[in-house]
Amino acid sequence: MKTSLDCIPCFVRQALDAARLVSKDPAVHEEILREVLRWTVDIDMHQTAPVMAQRIHRRLRELVGVEDPYKDVKDHQNRMALKLLPELKASIDMAVDPLMTAVRLAIAGNVIDTGVNAAVTETRVLDSVRKALTEPFAGDRREFCRAVTGARHILYLTDNAGEIAFDRMLIEQLDPEKVTVAVRGAPVINDATMDDALAVGLHRIVEVIDNGSDAPGTLLEDCSQAFRRRFAEADLILAKGQGNFESLSDHPSSILFLFQAKCHVIAASARVALGTHVLAPSDTLTN
Amino acid sequence: MKTSLDCIPCFVRQALDAARLVSKDPAVHEEILREVLRWTVDIDMHQTAPVMAQRIHRRLRELVGVEDPYKDVKDHQNRMALKLLPELKASIDMAVDPLMTAVRLAIAGNVIDTGVNAAVTETRVLDSVRKALTEPFAGDRREFCRAVTGARHILYLTDNAGEIAFDRMLIEQLDPEKVTVAVRGAPVINDATMDDALAVGLHRIVEVIDNGSDAPGTLLEDCSQAFRRRFAEADLILAKGQGNFESLSDHPSSILFLFQAKCHVIAASARVALGTHVLAPSDTLTN
Numbered sequence: 001m002k003t004s005l006d007c008i009p010c011f012v013r014q015a016l017d018a019a020r021l022v023s024k025d026p027a028v029h030e031e032i033l034r035e036v037l038r039w040t041v042d043i044d045m046h047q048t049a050p051v052m053a054q055r056i057h058r059r060l061r062e063l064v065g066v067e068d069p070y071k072d073v074k075d076h077q078n079r080m081a082l083k084l085l086p087e088l089k090a091s092i093d094m095a096v097d098p099l100m101t102a103v104r105l106a107i108a109g110n111v112i113d114t115g116v117n118a119a120v121t122e123t124r125v126l127d128s129v130r131k132a133l134t135e136p137f138a139g140d141r142r143e144f145c146r147a148v149t150g151a152r153h154i155l156y157l158t159d160n161a162g163e164i165a166f167d168r169m170l171i172e173q174l175d176p177e178k179v180t181v182a183v184r185g186a187p188v189i190n191d192a193t194m195d196d197a198l199a200v201g202l203h204r205i206v207e208v209i210d211n212g213s214d215a216p217g218t219l220l221e222d223c224s225q226a227f228r229r230r231f232a233e234a235d236l237i238l239a240k241g242q243g244n245f246e247s248l249s250d251h252p253s254s255i256l257f258l259f260q261a262k263c264h265v266i267a268a269s270a271r272v273a274l275g276t277h278v279l280a281p282s283d284t285l286t287n
Numbered sequence: 288m289k290t291s292l293d294c295i296p297c298f299v300r301q302a303l304d305a306a307r308l309v310s311k312d313p314a315v316h317e318e319i320l321r322e323v324l325r326w327t328v329d330i331d332m333h334q335t336a337p338v339m340a341q342r343i344h345r346r347l348r349e350l351v352g353v354e355d356p357y358k359d360v361k362d363h364q365n366r367m368a369l370k371l372l373p374e375l376k377a378s379i380d381m382a383v384d385p386l387m388t389a390v391r392l393a394i395a396g397n398v399i400d401t402g403v404n405a406a407v408t409e410t411r412v413l414d415s416v417r418k419a420l421t422e423p424f425a426g427d428r429r430e431f432c433r434a435v436t437g438a439r440h441i442l443y444l445t446d447n448a449g450e451i452a453f454d455r456m457l458i459e460q461l462d463p464e465k466v467t468v469a470v471r472g473a474p475v476i477n478d479a480t481m482d483d484a485l486a487v488g489l490h491r492i493v494e495v496i497d498n499g500s501d502a503p504g505t506l507l508e509d510c511s512q513a514f515r516r517r518f519a520e521a522d523l524i525l526a527k528g529q530g531n532f533e534s535l536s537d538h539p540s541s542i543l544f545l546f547q548a549k550c551h552v553i554a555a556s557a558r559v560a561l562g563t564h565v566l567a568p569s570d571t572l573t574n
Contacts, residue, residue, distance in 0.1 A: 005316055008324070009300035016292055029292055030332070037295070037328045041321055 001249045004265040007049045008040055015056050018189070021114075022060060022069035032060055048247045050217030057188045058214065068187035070114060070161075077112050077162030077190060078199045080122055085165055088129065092169060100141055101133070102173040103258065107277040108132035109166025110159060110241055110260045114190035120162075128260070131277065138272045139279025147256055147281075151236035154179045157211075157218055159241025159259075164192040165200040167240060176206045180230060185223070186214035191243070217243030220251070242266050248282070255282035288536045291552040294336045295327055302343050305476070308401075309347060309356035319347055335534045337504030344475045345501065355474035357401060357448075364399050364449030364477060365486045367409055372452055375416065379456060387428055388420070389460040390545065394564040395419035396453025397446060397528055397547045401477035407449075415547070418564065425559045426566025434543055434568075438523035441466045444498075444505055446528025446546075451479040452487040454527060463493045467517060472510070473501035478530070504530030507538070529553050535569070542569035 015036040019029040036056055043052060061069060068074075088105055095101035111128035112120050148154065156171060156179055158164050164183070171179055181202055184191045197208045212224025218239070220228055231237070237255040239248055245257045245266065257280045261267035267274045302323040306316040323343055330339060348356060355361075375392055382388035398415035399407050435441065443458060443466055445451050451470070458466055468489055471478045484495045499511025505526070507515055518524070524542040526535055532544045532553065544567045548554035554561045 005303055005313075005320055008320060009296050009303060012299050013296035016296060026292075033292055033295060034328055037324050041324045041328065045317070 001048060001246055001269050003043065003045050003047055003049050003052065005045070006263075006265045007052070008043070010263065011040060011049075011052055011056065012036055014053070015060070018057065018060055021073070022064045022066065028063055032056075032063055035059060048217065048219070050215045050219060050243045050247045053217075053243070054188065054213075054215035054219070054222075057216070061187075070187065070190045073114060074161035074190050074192075074196055075199070077120070077160070078165060078196055080125065081109065081112070081162040081165035082200060084122075084125065084129075085169070088166070089169060091133070092173070097141075099145070099173045102170040103139075103144065103279060104132040104137060104277065105129065106163075106166050106170040106240070107137065107258050107260060107279065109163035110258070110277075112160050112162035112190070113241070113260075113262065114160070125162075135277070137277040137279065138270070139277075140281075143281060144256060144279060147236050147254070148174055148238075151234075152178055153234045154236045154238060155230055155234035156181045156206075157237060157239040157244050158183050158192045158197070159244060161190045161192045161196040161199075163240065164196050164202065168200055168202050168205070171202070171206055179206050180234070181206050181208045182211050182227060182230070183208065184214065184216070185210040185212035185227075188214045188216045191216050215243075215247070217241075217247035219247055245270070245280075251282065253282065256280070257282070288335060288533055288556050290330065290332050290334055290336050290339065292332070293550075293552045294339070295330070297550065298327060298336075298339055298343065299323055301340070302347070305344065305347055308360070309351045309353065315350055319343075319350055322346060335504065335506070337502045337506060337530045337534045340504075340530070341475065341500075341502035341506070341509075344503070348474075357474065357477045360401060361448035361477050361479075361483055362486070364407070364447070365452060365483055367412065368396065368399070368449040368452035369487060371409075371412065371416075372456070375453070376456060378420070379460070384428075386432070386460045389457040390426075390431065390566060391419040391424060391564065392416065393450075393453050393457040393527065394424065394545050394547060394566065396450035397545070397564075399447050399449035399477070400528070400547075400549065401447070412449075422564070424564040424566065425557075426564075427568075430568060431543060431566060434523050434541070435461055435525075438521075439465055440521045441523045441525060442517055442521035443468045443493075444524060444526040444531050445470050445479045445484070446531060448477045448479045448483040448486075450527065451483050451489065455487055455489050455492070458489070458493055466493050467521070468493050468495045469498050469514060469517070470495065471501065471503070472497040472499035472514075475501045475503045478503050502530075502534070504528075504534035506534055532557070532567075538569065540569065543567070544569070 019032040092098045092101045108128045183197050184193050211227040213222040239255050239257050241259050261272050261276045306319040379385045379388045395415045470484050471480050498514040500509040526542050526544050528546050548559050548563045
């Protein structure tokens with residue numbers, strides 16, 4: 001999906017939030033903010049939002065001279081999620097429908113999004129879990145089951161650190177043999193990279209690859225050739241989070257998006273109310 | 288007070304909100320947004336926020352070719368406030384402390400702020416009234432009474448349409464003989480101008496002047512000479528709203544600010560929690 005005019009004030013706010021998270025120097029905050037404003041003057045609204053976000057966070061890392069400014073944040077988020085896992089796994093085991101409970105929990109984990117909310121507490125995550133388990137969500141159970149049962153090669157695109165532990169529970173409910181997990185190729189915001197996959201033990205149950213890109217989404221033209229080959233070979237893509245939805249919603253592959261609609265623009269594009277937990281097929285799957 | 292870095296994403300969002308309110312043409316929305324981004328790249332952070340807001344809204348009016356794009360909004364807000372007045376006046380009459388009840392209601396009316404929230408409903412206003420009448424607010428009753436009793440010339444700077452009807456109830460509780468009310472000199476957002484003062488009948492109880500400026504605040508250097516003279520002659524200024532606080536908080540005159548702290552930057556500057564109803568003296572009054 002294209003960038004909306006509403007994304008612009010959000011980019012500016014995100015840049016400021018991010019600058020403050022990675023540096024204590026007000027001069028750095030102001031410098032990154034003015035740069036982002038300068039770029040957005042001529043922004044190409046036909047690009048997807050993750051293109052701009054990639055640019056912002058590259059510059060941010062350059063300015064503070066740190067390769068992975070969110071390392072501590074991500075480590076904390078992984079620990080927080082792992083701590084919750086035993087109880088959540090038990091609720092999957094006891095559920096009437098373990099697969100859909102795992103789907104719901106994987107979407108619950110999408111609340112751990114530093115791009116939208118810089119400080120995600122355990123209380124916030126537990127609220128999201130409660131909502132995921134008790135409230136109706138926008139998605140079709142049968143369609144999901146048909147898609148995952150019929151697929152021989154599933155490529156699972158992760159989103160954030162912490163959330164990736166929730167993804168592990170869903171992958172355990174699928175047939176891990178036919179699943180490949182792809183993380184980002186380099187640090188950007190709190191998006192999960194190979195380190196996070198290792199931290200939550202995903203490599204022990206499934207093949208994990210990286211996409212070769214530092215965009216907070218999946219910009220295929222920016223991904224490695226190896227990733228693009230796997231993307232083309234998969235007959236089903238499960239894509240987590242808003243960034244993957246923004247960057248792949250117009251792609252002709254068979255994709256199931258799992259995310260929380262955390263902003264008005266995405267909610268409108270997915271035709272759901274703000275805050276909805278979504279399991280949305282790409283048009284290819286719907287038609 | 289100076290512009291904060293946090294004001295920048297807010298300017299951008301406000302510009303987009305305002306563009307959508309005054310025009311249905313997406314090309315106009317994009318044009319004003321890109322212009323605002325271009326200005327903010329080089330924004331002087333030592334200016335107050337109303338300087339930038341004045342510039343945005345001048346350009347907006349120029350682009351849509353309408354002198355007062357918020358006319359209908361303001362007319363509606365005045366009607367809404369006037370409809371509530373009889374009941375609110377009755378609550379003042381029955382109050383143990385009519386003056387402070389009128390102060391609280393005047394601050395309640397400050398919720399009618401199109402710059403912060405484009406659509407202010409009657410329910411929202413009634414919530415604000417309830418909060419104003421029941422919750423503690425940040426302010427010193429004795430200091431207020433001493434200041435208004437001791438003053439011979441009070442200049443009352445209004446903020447928004449609709450709100451100005453609430454101001455009328457407070458002015459009725461003061462000695463209207465010694466009060467002059469000043470409205471903005473020309474339309475900007477939903478700020479009250481002479482038309483709004485007439486609409487709520489303020490001219491029937493008090494002298495109303497305009498400040499000669501189209502800034503959503505009081506930028507003295509931009510105001511008429513006549514207004515500046517009245518400002519200098521007053522021994523007490525009552526200033527409503529965030530815009531007047533932002534533009535006059537560093538001024539050496541004796542000023543009492545009455546407003547709702549609707550944003551983090553203002554709340555931090557006034558040293559209150561977000562959402563607090565504030566009756567705050569300028570440093571001159573405090574010391």
